Amino acid sequence: MPASATPPQAEGPLLSLNSIEVVYDHVILVLRGVSLDVPRGGIVALLGANGAGKTTTLKAVSNLLRSERGAVTKGTIHLDGQRVDALTPTEVVRRGVIQVMEGRHCFAHLSVEENLLTGAYTGRRSRAELRADLERVYGYFPRLKEKRRTLAGYTSGGEQQMTAVGRALMTRPRLILLDEPSMGLAPQLAEEILDIMRRLNQQQGVSFLLAEQNVAAALRFAHHGYILENGRVVMEGQAAQLANNEDVKEFYLGLGKSGRRSFRDAKHYRRRKRWLA
Amino acid sequence: MQFFLEVLIGGLLSGVMYSLVALGFVLIFKASGVFNFAQGAMVLFAALTFVSLEERGLPRWGALLASLAIMLGLALVIERVVLRPLVNQPAISLLMATIGLTFCLEGLAQGVWGSVVKGLDLGIPDVPFDVKGVLVSQFDLFAAAIAGFLVAVLALFFQYTRVGRALRAVADDHQAALSLGIPLQTVWAVVWAAAGAVALVAGLLWGSRLGVQFALSVITLKALPVLILGGFTSIAGAIVGGLLVGASEKLAEVYLGPVLGGGIENWFPYVLALLFLLVRPEGLFGEKHIDRV
Numbered sequence: 418m419p420a421s422a423t424p425p426q427a428e429g430p431l432l433s434l435n436s437i438e439v440v441y442d443h444v445i446l447v448l449r450g451v452s453l454d455v456p457r458g459g460i461v462a463l464l465g466a467n468g469a470g471k472t473t474t475l476k477a478v479s480n481l482l483r484s485e486r487g488a489v490t491k492g493t494i495h496l497d498g499q500r501v502d503a504l505t506p507t508e509v510v511r512r513g514v515i516q517v518m519e520g521r522h523c524f525a526h527l528s529v530e531e532n533l534l535t536g537a538y539t540g541r542r543s544r545a546e547l548r549a550d551l552e553r554v555y556g557y558f559p560r561l562k563e564k565r566r567t568l569a570g571y572t573s574g575g576e577q578q579m580t581a582v583g584r585a586l587m588t589r590p591r592l593i594l595l596d597e598p599s600m601g602l603a604p605q606l607a608e609e610i611l612d613i614m615r616r617l618n619q620q621q622g623v624s625f626l627l628a629e630q631n632v633a634a635a636l637r638f639a640h641h642g643y644i645l646e647n648g649r650v651v652m653e654g655q656a657a658q659l660a661n662n663e664d665v666k667e668f669y670l671g672l673g674k675s676g677r678r679s680f681r682d683a684k685h686y687r688r689r690k691r692w693l694a
Numbered sequence: 695m696q697f698f699l700e701v702l703i704g705g706l707l708s709g710v711m712y713s714l715v716a717l718g719f720v721l722i723f724k725a726s727g728v729f730n731f732a733q734g735a736m737v738l739f740a741a742l743t744f745v746s747l748e749e750r751g752l753p754r755w756g757a758l759l760a761s762l763a764i765m766l767g768l769a770l771v772i773e774r775v776v777l778r779p780l781v782n783q784p785a786i787s788l789l790m791a792t793i794g795l796t797f798c799l800e801g802l803a804q805g806v807w808g809s810v811v812k813g814l815d816l817g818i819p820d821v822p823f824d825v826k827g828v829l830v831s832q833f834d835l836f837a838a839a840i841a842g843f844l845v846a847v848l849a850l851f852f853q854y855t856r857v858g859r860a861l862r863a864v865a866d867d868h869q870a871a872l873s874l875g876i877p878l879q880t881v882w883a884v885v886w887a888a889a890g891a892v893a894l895v896a897g898l899l900w901g902s903r904l905g906v907q908f909a910l911s912v913i914t915l916k917a918l919p920v921l922i923l924g925g926f927t928s929i930a931g932a933i934v935g936g937l938l939v940g941a942s943e944k945l946a947e948v949y950l951g952p953v954l955g956g957g958i959e960n961w962f963p964y965v966l967a968l969l970f971l972l973v974r975p976e977g978l979f980g981e982k983h984i985d986r987v
C-alpha cells in the first residue's frame with residue numbers, strides 16, 4: 418500500500434495516455450484520440466456524461482478491455498515512461514495500477530476479509546505482511562473490520578464500496594483507477610469515501626484517476642480535471658479553474674449565469690450547444 | 695428393519711460413487727460456469743489410461759502416478775486449446791465445446807488404448823462383512839473413505855488457500871477477479887486439473903465395479919439428478935445429492951419395485967430431481983443469489 422516499488426524513473430508523469438483510440442468488437446469506435454496525464458501523487462478527474470467513454474478509458478489502462486472484446490487501436494499508454502498497453506491485466510496490477518470497477522463488484526459469497534485477501538493474490542507475501550496490510554486497510558475503513566466475517570453480499574452499498582477500495586489497496590497500488598465510486602450512494606457517504614481517498618493520497622502518496630458523473634464532488638476532490646464528450650477530451654484544466662468555468666457550470670453543474678437551472682433547462686441547453694457537434 | 699438398514703447403507707455407499715462424478719462437474723461449473731459435458735469421458739479416459747498402463751507392465755503405483763500426470767497434462771491442454779480461445783464467448787459455446795471434447799476424448803481413449811472391455815481389479819475384496827448383523831460391502835466402504843478424503847482435501851483447499859480463494863472469487867465475479875490481477879487461465883487450469891484427478895478416482899472405482907468400458911462415459915447422465923438435488927455449485931451438495939440418489943434409488947427398487955415393476959432404479963433419480971426442481975431450483979446447497987442493493 419505505501420507507494421512500495423520505487424519508480425524506475427522519477428521524472429515525467431506517472432501515467433500518460435497519448436491520443437488513444439479504442440474500438441469494441443472491431444467496429445465500434447468509442448475513444449477518438451484521448452490524451453491525458455496523471456502526475457505522481459496527483460488526483461485527476463475524468464468527467465463526462467454517461468456514455469462519454471470514461472470507463473473505457475480506465476479499462477484501456479488496466480487492460481480489462483480485452484475481456485470485453487475491446488482494443489486500443491491507436492496511440493500509446495505509458496506508465497513510468499514504459500509502454501504498458503500490451504500487458505495483461507495481471508502484469509498491470511503487478512506494476513501498481515488497480516481499477517476499482519463501476520458498481521463495486523464485490524465477491525458476494527466471500528466474507529469481507531476474504532474479499533480483501535483476494536487483492537493480495539498477485540503479490541507473494543508472508544502471513545505477517547498480509548496481516549499488516551489488512552490492518553492498514555482496516556485503519557482506513559474501520560467499518561470493514563467490524564464486518565470482516567460478514568459475507569460481502571450482505572453488507573450495505575457503502576460497505577461494499579469500501580470493500581472494493583480496500584481490496585484494491587491490498588494490491589499495494591501506486592495508482593488507483595476509480596470508476597464512479599459515488600454511484601448509488603447517499604451524498605454524505607460518497608463524500609466520506611472520497612475523504613478517505615484524499616487521506617490515502619496525502620499519507621501514502623497514492624495517485625488517482627477518478628471517473629465521475631458527479632462533477633461537483635469530483636472537482637472538489639481532484640487537482641486536475643479532463644472533460645470527455647463522445648470519446649474526446651473537450652476541456653481540461655485545474656480543478657478549481659474548471660469548477661469556475663461558465664460552460665462547465667452550465668452543462669455539468671447545473672448552474673447558469675442566472676443562477677441555478679433546472680435539469681430540464683440544462684438538457685435543453687445541452688442539445689443546442691455542444692463543444693463538439 | 696435389518697433388511698431396510700442393509701438396503702439403505704448399500705444405497706448410501708453406492709451413492710458415494712455418484713457423488714464422485716458429480717464432484718468433477720461442480721468444480722468446473724463453480725469456477726467457470728461451464729457445464730462440462732466431457733466429465734464422463736474424462737472418467738472413461740482416466741480409467742482406460744490406468745488399466746492400459748498397468749497392462750503394459752507398469753506397477754500399480756507407477757500406473758496411478760502416470761495416469762494422474764496424464765490427467766493433469768490433459769487439463770492444461772484443454773485449458774490452452776479449448777477454453778482460452780473461447781474466453782468471453784457465451785456459455786452455450788463453451789457447452790458445445792465440451793460436447794465436442796467428449797467425442798475427442800472418447801475417440802482418443804479408444805484409439806490409443808483400444809475398445810475392448812477391460813477388467814480392473816484394485817485388489818479390494820468385495821465381500822460383505824457383518825456389522826452387528828447388518829451386512830456392509832467392504833468395497834463400498836473403501837470407496838466412501840476415498841471420496842470422503844478427496845472431499846475434505848478439496849474443501850480445505852477451497853476454503854483456506856490463496857488459489858482456492860481465487861477460485862471462489864472467479865466463481866462469484868470473474869470480471870472483478872480479473873481486475874485484481876487473478877489470471878483466469880491459471881484458475882481454469884487448476885479446476886480442470888482437480889476435475890481430472892477426481893475423474894481418475896471415479897474411473898478407478900467405477901471401473902473396478904463395471905469393468906473399464908465405454909459405458910463409463912455414460913455415468914455423466916447419472917450425475918445430472920445428483921447435481922439437481924445438490925446444487926451445481928456446492929461440493930457438499932454433490933456429496934449429499936449422491937447419497938440421496940443412491941439411497942433413494944435402492945430403497946425405491948426394493949420397496950416400490952414389486953408394485954411398479956422393476957427397473958425403477960434407472961428412472962427414479964430423475965423423477966426425484968424433477969420434483970425437487972419445482973420446490974428448490976437452486977438445489978439443497980446451491981448458492982442463492984444474494985440480491986441486495
Ligand SMILES: Nc1ncnc2c1ncn2[C@@H]1O[C@H](COP(=O)(O)OP(=O)(O)O)[C@@H](O)[C@H]1O
Pocket residue numbers: 441442445447465466467468469470471472473474485486487
Ligand atoms: N463492451 C462494449 N461493447 C460495445 N460498446 C461498448 C462496450 N462498453 C461500452 N461501450 C460503448 O462505449 C461508449 C462509452 O462507454 P463507457 O466507457 O462505459 O462510458 P462512461 O463510462 O463514460 O459512461 C458507450 O457508447 C457504450 O455504449
Ligand SMILES: [Mg+2]
Pocket residue numbers: 468471472473519596597
Ligand atoms: Mg462508466
